[in-house]
Amino acid sequence: MKKFDSLLIYAYGGPESMEDVEPFLQNIAQGKRISQERLAEVLSHYALFDGRSPMNGAIREFMRLWSEEVPEFPVFFGCRYAKPDLKETLRQMAMEGKRRPLVFIPSPFGGYLTTYFEKWTQVQKELANELGEDAFPEAEFFPPFSENTHFLNAVSAGISEVLAKISEERRNDAVLLFSIHSLPTALARRNGYEAEVLAAVKRLEARFPQNRVLLGWQSASAAPIPWLEPSTLDVIQDPIIQDPIIQDPIIQDPIIQDHRVPGTAQPPLLLIPLGFPFENMEVAYDLDVEARELAESLGFPVFRVPTVGLRPEIRVMLQEYITAE
Missing domain, CATH: 3.40.50.1400 (Rossmann fold)
Structure with a gap:
């Protein structure tokens, strides 16, 4: 049996329209009040880009390139604070029978990766209650790669x-x-x-x-x-x-x-x-x-200097990890 059956990109996420921006910020705030001054400031930043963060589009382009290179190895995308929501993505993977994903959090530093685990644990518990313990995948997180x-x-x-x-x-x-x-x-x-x-x-x-x-x-x-x-x-x-x-x-x-x-x-x-x-x-x-x-x-x-996520070296890094014994 192969060690992994899929790749899951678990990212911060970003809004894709001005209507998405405030709900996105509220998700990040997790119930804490956002001052009107801060909200207006951030909305003005997003307005320069019509409310669209480039993150989701960049990850979709990565997925397109990945699927061209390794079409037999499906790639999924779930977000911490935006759509596609991590829980919905994991539910989809469970429905498709994907049980052993390699989870790639797009940050090279392990100290930053730890900020993602609370959401993962929360979703894991919710899906276990909803679909049963066996439905949640046996995921492995790609290790910090700042030295790779x-x-x-x-x-x-x-x-x-x-x-x-x-x-x-x-x-x-x-x-x-x-x-x-x-x-x-x-x-x-x-x-x-x-x-x-x-x-x-x-x-x-x-x-x-x-x-x-x-x-x-x-x-x-x-x-x-x-x-x-x-x-x-x-x-x-x-x-x-x-x-x-x-x-x-x-x-x-x-x-x-x-x-x-x-x-x-x-x-x-x-x-x-x-x-x-x-x-x-x-x-x-x-x-x-x-x-x-x-x-x-x-x-x-x-x-x-452009970010490195769409460079071929990053896909090779992941592919080598997937195929390693």
């Missing part, structure tokens, strides 16, 4: 392709700014998330020794507790604030010029969404709008 060679190769290839678009005389001056979803500091240190991120950035830094590498944390909540810092926007404004754990102490003079000095030519700045395998609103707004506008206002030529 295929993932690192995919990220590196994306960076190299963007660097190739920059003139040769400026290419080595380009600054690589990895932007990664923040978490509450205490949680990120307790579950190893911060350490995983730092290790991945150091591995990628070693592949681009000619370029300055920086790390920023994005999309922190407004909750009144400490979150990982510095923010991506703070790094763009003042790259000297980088935590010394990220870079060698001997690097004191940043390649990025001080934007307060008139007449200095800013180097190319690559925005790299490392923790997001698929395009989503936190990339589309936080990086493509907010970070880009700030960086360009300071004179940086800005290049955004």
